[in-house]
Amino acid sequence: MGFRTGVVAIGRNEGERLRRCLASVGVPDLPVVYVDSASTDGSSELAAALGAQVVDLDMAVPFTAARARNAGMAALLSAHPGLEYVQFVDGDCEFEPGWIGTAVACLD
DSSP states (O other), rough: OOOOOOEEEESSSOOOHHHHHHHHOOTOOOOHHHHHHHOOSSHHHHHHTTTTTTOOOOOSSSOOOOHHHHHHHHHHHOOOTTTTEEEEETTTOOOTTHHHHHHHHHHH
């Protein structure tokens, strides 16, 4: 199925917050990239198990939220070049039910 929207989530040591974040996307099979900033709690593995594409940032370069978002956007568009919209979210946040569909309808 060709999606028009994808999600980039970023985080570090988010644990169960990340599980709730990714579950709240609420659109099965929507492209999701999780960018991890050197978590030690298994956040990368959790995100992968939940179906997200994972980007682990190189620890040799300082972490910033902007760097993580840019890396996620690059990975998402590389894998899904036809996307029209990207929703960014921090790994400790959750979407309201139906948010993605509402946002796309508004942007359209």
